[in-house]
Amino acid sequence: MEKIRMTTPLVEMDGDEMTRIIWQLVKDQLICPFVDLQTEYYDLGLRNREATKDQVTVDSAEATKRLGVAVKCATITPNAARVDEYGLSQMWKSPNGTIRAILDGTVFRTPIVVKGIEPYVRTWTKPITIARHAYGDVYKNTELRIPGPGKVELVYTPADGSPEVRATVQDFAEPGIAQGIHNLDASIASFARASFEYALSTRQDLWFAAKDTISKTYDHRFKDIYQEIFDAEYRTRFEEAGISYFYTLIDDAVARVIRSEGGFIWACKNYDGDVMSDMLSTAFGSLAMMTSVLVSPHGYYEYEAAHGTVQRHYYKHLAGEETSTNSVATIFAWTGALRKRGELDGLDDLVAFASRLEQATLATIEDGEMTGDLAAITTLPNPRKLSTQDFIAAVASRL
Numbered sequence: 001m002e003k004i005r006m007t008t009p010l011v012e013m014d015g016d017e018m019t020r021i022i023w024q025l026v027k028d029q030l031i032c033p034f035v036d037l038q039t040e041y042y043d044l045g046l047r048n049r050e051a052t053k054d055q056v057t058v059d060s061a062e063a064t065k066r067l068g069v070a071v072k073c074a075t076i077t078p079n080a081a082r083v084d085e086y087g088l089s090q091m092w093k094s095p096n097g098t099i100r101a102i103l104d105g106t107v108f109r110t111p112i113v114v115k116g117i118e119p120y121v122r123t124w125t126k127p128i129t130i131a132r133h134a135y136g137d138v139y140k141n142t143e144l145r146i147p148g149p150g151k152v153e154l155v156y157t158p159a160d161g162s163p164e165v166r167a168t169v170q171d172f173a174e175p176g177i178a179q180g181i182h183n184l185d186a187s188i189a190s191f192a193r194a195s196f197e198y199a200l201s202t203r204q205d206l207w208f209a210a211k212d213t214i215s216k217t218y219d220h221r222f223k224d225i226y227q228e229i230f231d232a233e234y235r236t237r238f239e240e241a242g243i244s245y246f247y248t249l250i251d252d253a254v255a256r257v258i259r260s261e262g263g264f265i266w267a268c269k270n271y272d273g274d275v276m277s278d279m280l281s282t283a284f285g286s287l288a289m290m291t292s293v294l295v296s297p298h299g300y301y302e303y304e305a306a307h308g309t310v311q312r313h314y315y316k317h318l319a320g321e322e323t324s325t326n327s328v329a330t331i332f333a334w335t336g337a338l339r340k341r342g343e344l345d346g347l348d349d350l351v352a353f354a355s356r357l358e359q360a361t362l363a364t365i366e367d368g369e370m371t372g373d374l375a376a377i378t379t380l381p382n383p384r385k386l387s388t389q390d391f392i393a394a395v396a397s398r399l
Contacts, residue, residue, distance in 0.1 A: 003036040004349045010337050011063045011302075012039035013095075015073025016046055017309035018317060018388075022327045023073045025389060026334060029396045030357060035338070035350070040067060044095050046076045050088050057095045061102035064300050068344060071337035072099075072304040073330070096304075100134035104187060105296040106194035107132040108265075109277040109306050111284035112291060112328060115366045116380035120283045126263030128280055131198065131206075132273025133191040134294060136183035139270055146176045154180065183218070185225065190297045192226045195267045196234045198295065199243060206245045208267040209253035222269065223247055281306060286373050288326030293336055303336040305329035313388075324372035325388040331361050331395070360398040369394045 014023060031037055042060035049056060064070040076082060077094040100107070110129040146152065152169040169178055192208075199206040208226050210219040230238075230245050238245055248256065250272055257266065268276055281290040290306035306329055313323040335354040342350030365374060368383045375385040386394060 001034075004034060004353055005036050005347075006038040006341065006350065007345050007347065008069075008341065009038040009040045009067060010341055011060060011067050011070035012041045013044045013060050013070060013072035013075075013304075014041065015044055015075040015309065017074075017076065017311055017314035018323065018325050019074040019305065019307075019309050019330060020045065021314070021317060022325060022330050022388065022392075025392050026327060026331055029392055030331065030399060031334060031338075033396075034353060034399075039071075044073070044075050046078065046082070046086050046088070046092070049092055049095070050086065053089075054092050054098070057098045058102065061099045064099070064103060064302055065298070068300055069337050069341045070300075070302040071333050072096075072302055073333075074305055074307060074309045076309055094139070097139045099302060100294060101140065103134075103294060103296040103300050103302065104190050104298065105134050105294040105300065105302070106191050106198075107134050107273065107277075107292060107294050108198055109273075109281070109290050109292045111281055112289040112332060112362075113284070114289070114362045116368075116378045116383075117285040117289065117365070117374055118379055119285065121258060123259060124262045124284070126261060127284070128257065128260075128262045129198075129202075129204070129265045130273050130277040130280060131191075131195045131265050131267040132277060133188070133268070133270045135187040135191075135270065137181050137270040138179070140182070142180045144178045146172050146178055148175055149173050152178045181218075183221075185221070188222055188225045189229060191267070192229045193233075194295050194297055195265065196230065196238075196245070199245070199265050200234075200237060200241055202265070203241055203243055205243050205264040206267060207253060207256075207264060208245070208247050209250040209272070210247075210269055211250050213249060219269070226267075277306060285377060286326060288329050288371075288373060290329055291332045291336060292329075301337070301340050303333045303340070305333050317388075323388045324385060324391075326371040326373050327388065327392055328361055328365075332358060357395075357399055361395050363398050364391070364394045 040063055042056055044057060075095045078088055078091050083091050108129055108131050111127045113127050149172055151171050154167045156165040195206055210222050212220040212223045281287045287307045292304050292306040294302040310325050313325045316323050335358050339351050339354035368380050369386055370383055371391050372385050375383040
């Protein structure tokens with residue numbers, strides 16, 4: 001059989017632990033037999049990030065700007081225990097945070113809905129997409145441990161020589177902690193435009209939520225920029241498309257989401273989006289059943305699974321024990337990237353292949369063959385729990 005050809009490579013970002021094992025299985029059994037796969041490969045495994053002093057992460061992001069489409073495996077963001085485990089010279093930053101900052105993108109995460117895996121919230125009949133701002137806040141913060149009495153201030157020193165502006169954070173009478181966070185008007189505007197464009201492309205209502213009643217400068221700036229851009233650039237287009245945009249407080253949004261039927265986009269600040277996307281994925285069935293795409297206003301796309309490296313399963317794998325790790329989100333990361341590459345390059349066969357691979361994956365689950373996480377919650381009768389390798393083989397047989 002002649003393989004489906006590609007004209008432009010994808011940026012391929014390899015990762016860590018169990019997802020790295022799955023990554024290779026997906027390529028070997030589901031993609032390379034059918035596609036003449038062309039990638040520019042970057043190893044973002046923790047050992048190579050250590051060896052390159054994390055330069056490989058920056059290089060992969062710059063390659064994405066050059067080639068336009070990337071697919072990324074899950075990676076470790078090291079904590080103190082990981083520093084010891086891997087013998088790291090420092091606690092390297094989150095690769096996702098680095099890549100997001102360079103690409104100036106917004107992360108859209110959507111549950112993968114399949115027959116037999118029912119949402120825990122009974123009113124949800126349609127997927128809910130989280131649009132997560134991908135810059136600033138606690139992910140680019142500065143923190144201090146306060147050892148004793150003293151004053152912590154925010155100080156702004158204007159570059160033009162104007163007088164400094166100071167604001168007291170806290171007069172400490174005892175030990176404590178302090179944190180400084182920031183954001184940029186330009187990044188917030190990119191976040192807003194990406195969200196509005198995505199809503200128009202999918203013809204879904206858009207919600208944005210923050211806490212401007214408490215954060216009267218920081219969060220209020222998000223609210224104002226969203227509204228200004230909507231009024232100036234998108235109100236008419238939304239009316240023509242028959243969709244709506246509205247702002248509400250984050251706590252009100254949570255209550256509304258639980259009562260809703262789904263089928264909309266929920267735009268959140270960076271930390272809110274991080275937390276709420278995990279909540280939604282679990283409530284829809286499984287964290288391994290959620291797509292994630294970073295969309296840059298400059299036309300760059302990076303696809304990945306929404307979950308982590310599945311550390312516990314990896315240790316079982318190293319011990320020679322059988323695992324049953326869900327590979328669906330990793331498969332959909334590949335299909336998303338291949339579809340976008342095909343759309344940008346005018347390759348209809350590649351677009352069609354991506355859709356067929358997704359259909360084969362969902363058909364496998366709907367036929368009662370699934371990994372352990374889904375077998376434990378499915379409403380299908382007599383599900384067959386498959387190992388990591390056997391599930392991918394079952395998808396391959398249908399493909």
